Amino acid sequence: MVRRSEKIHGWAATKPGIEVVPWSYVPRPLGLHDVEIRIDYTGVCGSDLHKLKNDLGGTAYPIICGHEIAGRVVSKGKDVADLHVGDVVGVGPIAYSCLRDDCKFCGQGLDAHCPHAVHTYGGIYPDGASSQGGYAESVRVRASMVFKIPPEIDPAYVPPLLCAGVSVYAPMVKYGVKAGDRVGIVGIGGLGHLAIQFASALGAEVVAISRSSAKHKDAIELGATRFVHSENREETRAIYNTLKFLFVTGDCGTAQLNELIHLVDIGGQIVILALSKETLELEPFILAVKQVSISGNLVGGISMIKQTLEFAAKHVNEALEHANAGRARYRLILEN
Ligand SMILES: [Zn+2]
Ligand SMILES: [Zn+2]
Structure with missing residues (x-):
């Protein structure tokens, strides 16, 4: 577990390109609504490569990419009720949205489109801290953006499902x-x-x-x-x-x-x-x-991610295992 002011160690790009090197950062304090996750698996998404190479501009280095994360909750803020230490969970591309009822986007389940949304890496939280992603030992994320992984699915297959x-x-x-x-x-x-x-x-x-x-x-x-x-x-x-x-x-x-x-x-x-x-x-x-x-389509909101995991638990898991398709053949997954 990373305590306050201790650093999170990960693999960051320090300049445009796909080379990542060991790097650590001091995470933002664990907020009342946040959880900290010890990461077991992270998928490598095509968006990561664009971000690392600064293809679309705006990448601030050093950056730890990775927005298909599976792991376990190791600590939680006081106001987190639905998640507990030890829960096996996942995080997708969005680490924070305003989730206000009067938000035109969050109010109708389009929280990924929220103007206040913070991407899991390379984003800026309302408190000014930057977000760092899953090529790391741990990550701190708003609990509402953390999803329990159904027990039917092997967490190793979960990362690609989240994005x-x-x-x-x-x-x-x-x-x-x-x-x-x-x-x-x-x-x-x-x-x-x-x-x-x-x-x-x-x-x-x-x-x-x-x-x-x-x-x-x-x-x-x-x-x-x-x-x-x-x-x-x-x-x-x-x-x-x-x-x-x-x-x-x-x-x-x-x-x-x-x-x-x-x-x-x-x-x-x-x-x-x-x-x-x-x-x-x-x-x-x-x-x-x-x-x-x-x-077109932009990932999916909280309820859609939950639906995806539930559907996959019932129907897709077997195929993933059968074809071993969640592994490197179609999706590279990093294991801690
Ligand atoms: Zn992705
Ligand atoms: Zn919103």
């Missing part, structure tokens, strides 16, 4: 993916391997779409019923106008989007989850003809 998992499951719930729907998943990586499992667990007929034939076997193992090579015109044409939903989890440029839109059935929904910096162009005419909607 990638909720990012793919939240829009499936929002748009009502259900049994029998035909769902396309583009890209089979950190997001895609979970998207296939969640959609399949919802009873959907999943078509995995990838540039790499090497992913064919994995996609089927994860629950896809069909694999389509995205650069094979014959294969893509065979599924034109058949998908009710299309989740784009891999980098997608204008050319790919203009091809992928043909796979979607009239009135279908495209959700672009891969956050490339490329500008996408579409002729409005194709939207008129296809009547499709295109949207």
Whole structure:
């Protein structure tokens, strides 16, 4: 346990790049509503790499990344009622939101969008302290952003669920993916391997779409019923106008989007989850003809993260273990 004024040791980037070195910091005092977590596992998310390299600007060094955290509560503030020392818990990308009823975002479960939200690393708390993430031995976080891990799930598999998992499951719930729907998943990586499992667990007929034939076997193992090579015109044409939903989890440029839109059935929904910096162009005419909607998604709020963990405990855990997919093949997880 780290006591007040003791340091938390971790691995930080001190300059732009993916090299991290041992570094320690004095954490902010444990507040009445905070818990301290001894970290057992942390996932390495694509966002971490962007932050480490300062791809989007604004990274303040040194920085300890990591926002897919699993561990145990080792101490808690006086006003924390729902969590206890020893609880096995997880933390996702958001460490603090205002959670006021009169907040336009928090009031409707969109706490990840709260203007006062503090990212688990690289953020600034209202008291001026900066947040540091999970490539470390411990972390201090607002208890409302800490989630009990259902006993059915091995905590080692939990980190990717807290960011990638909720990012793919939240829009499936929002748009009502259900049994029998035909769902396309583009890209089979950190997001895609979970998207296939969640959609399949919802009873959907999943078509995995990838540039790499090497992913064919994995996609089927994860629950896809069909694999389509995205650069094979014959294969893509065979599924034109058949998908009710299309989740784009891999980098997608204008050319790919203009091809992928043909796979979607009239009135279908495209959700672009891969956050490339490329500008996408579409002729409005194709939207008129296809009547499709295109949207994005920003992780999920507190209730969505809880739902994701509960759903995964019931349906996804077995697949994760079976395919060993929560491990390095699709998601690198650091173990303390
Ligand atoms: Zn992430
Ligand atoms: Zn708020």
